[in-house]
Amino acid sequence: MLSDRAKKIKPSPTLSMDTKAKAMKAAGIDIVGFGVGEPDFDTPDNIKEAAIKAIKDGFTKYTPVGGIDPLKDAIIDKFKGDNNLDYARDEIIVSCGAKHSLYNIAQALFNPGDEVLIPSPYWVSYPDQAILNDAIPVFVKTLESDSFMLKPEVIKSHITKKTKALILNSPSNPTGLTYDKKTLEKIAEVVLKHNIYVISDEIYEKITYDGVTHVSIASFDKEIKSKTIVVNGVSKSYAMTGWRIGYAAGPKEIIKAMTNIQSQSTSNPTSIAQKAAVEALTGPQDFIALMITEFDKRRRFLINELNSIPGMSCITPTGAFYAFPNTSRLYGKSVGNRKISSSADLALYLLEEAKVALVHGEAFGDDNYIRLSYATSLDEIKKGVDRIREAVDRLSLKTSNV
Numbered sequence: 001m002l003s004d005r006a007k008k009i010k011p012s013p014t015l016s017m018d019t020k021a022k023a024m025k026a027a028g029i030d031i032v033g034f035g036v037g038e039p040d041f042d043t044p045d046n047i048k049e050a051a052i053k054a055i056k057d058g059f060t061k062y063t064p065v066g067g068i069d070p071l072k073d074a075i076i077d078k079f080k081g082d083n084n085l086d087y088a089r090d091e092i093i094v095s096c097g098a099k100h101s102l103y104n105i106a107q108a109l110f111n112p113g114d115e116v117l118i119p120s121p122y123w124v125s126y127p128d129q130a131i132l133n134d135a136i137p138v139f140v141k142t143l144e145s146d147s148f149m150l151k152p153e154v155i156k157s158h159i160t161k162k163t164k165a166l167i168l169n170s171p172s173n174p175t176g177l178t179y180d181k182k183t184l185e186k187i188a189e190v191v192l193k194h195n196i197y198v199i200s201d202e203i204y205e206k207i208t209y210d211g212v213t214h215v216s217i218a219s220f221d222k223e224i225k226s227k228t229i230v231v232n233g234v235s236k237s238y239a240m241t242g243w244r245i246g247y248a249a250g251p252k253e254i255i256k257a258m259t260n261i262q263s264q265s266t267s268n269p270t271s272i273a274q275k276a277a278v279e280a281l282t283g284p285q286d287f288i289a290l291m292i293t294e295f296d297k298r299r300r301f302l303i304n305e306l307n308s309i310p311g312m313s314c315i316t317p318t319g320a321f322y323a324f325p326n327t328s329r330l331y332g333k334s335v336g337n338r339k340i341s342s343s344a345d346l347a348l349y350l351l352e353e354a355k356v357a358l359v360h361g362e363a364f365g366d367d368n369y370i371r372l373s374y375a376t377s378l379d380e381i382k383k384g385v386d387r388i389r390e391a392v393d394r395l396s397l398k399t400s401n402v
């Protein structure tokens, strides 16, 4: 009955854990949630007001498929101001979230059998979006000892005649790494030499720490810009995940193809949300600094705590809002009849016994880690790490099997 395509897609590996955590919560169990991938802050009032005004003004009809001009212009100004990148309106598309922009790119760019380089650990949707478009994900392993940064020389050994694109994500979900300019310049060299595309997911651009400023690989020169599609959106920077506004910028033939594809699938992103996004990009920006200050407090606290738990170690992320501790030293330990052999075992143990929800690293392509989002209050984080510590301490005791 189902298409081969539908059969190729695995259900989200995070889903069963999430379902279980939600069921426990619904049953009245006090779960500390480190699982969520969205800011816990409310969308700023000025943005909400812009949406309300749009409704009252009757701005509730179809818009141009690829977004209204005022939003495209706000995006153009953003690229100029933040990244020193010049784009024209026909080089911009607004989609129903950055995830949708990424999907449109996959549709517009990949042929059956094309290979897509995906540094691992990776964001969960990259491989499946490639597979859904008959392309082949090729994972390029990155190491904790390199801060999970892709080494330019490692890319070369994965490139074949079929390689079509490289997906970059800085700041990264799940590792929190941010690429430095030098590394990106070297990556750009490899990309140009082998004539492949870069899909640069910069959705966490604004969320960086320790004085790190985001660098877009597209910004180096005209050449690399012509091979890069930059993806961004308002979800993470303005706490607007539910509004579904993302965008992409790149060569106009690609953007045109994406727009055609979008015209036959979703049509325009929600008219009201587009007006809200204009306000987000052009209105006061102080919300972001306040959010980052808060994230930064939590980050410092959480990373410190995780590193003080025997058997865990965590590099300090410089972007996004995730901690990605190495938990491999806990594997092989047990408590009672329960043996922990993988990140999934550990995540399930922590959910059931410590009442803490987080995501196992295997979901992001590396079983040696777990991911904790710190998009939750400092009080909750304190409570959660205490519970984790206690549960891990019990493991360390290696209680003999009964």
Ligand SMILES: *Cc1c(COP(=O)(O)O)cnc(C)c1O
Binding pocket: 037, 096, 097, 098, 099, 100, 123, 169, 172, 173, 201, 203, 232, 233, 234, 235, 236, 241, 244, 245, 246
């Ligand atoms: C959240 C997220 C997205 C998707 O964002 P939307 O605009 O809400 O679709 C894309 N990439 C990464 C790495 C993310 O974490």
